Amino acid sequence: MTEKTSPLDNAPEDIKLAVDLIYLLESNEIAPEVALSALAIVKKDLEDKIKKNGSLS
Numbered sequence: 001m002t003e004k005t006s007p008l009d010n011a012p013e014d015i016k017l018a019v020d021l022i023y024l025l026e027s028n029e030i031a032p033e034v035a036l037s038a039l040a041i042v043k044k045d046l047e048d049k050i051k052k053n054g055s056l057s
Helices: 013-027 032-053
Strands: none
């Protein structure tokens, strides 16, 4: 049997996460304006965590 693979199987983790987030937003019919506002909040929170911890990892 041959196993089907997707181009995403070898994609970087950030690309995989972005695709998952886009799917989640679209499948829940989140308005683009609401999604962008929420993502700005998430971005700020993550940047604060990076500053607090002093690293990107």
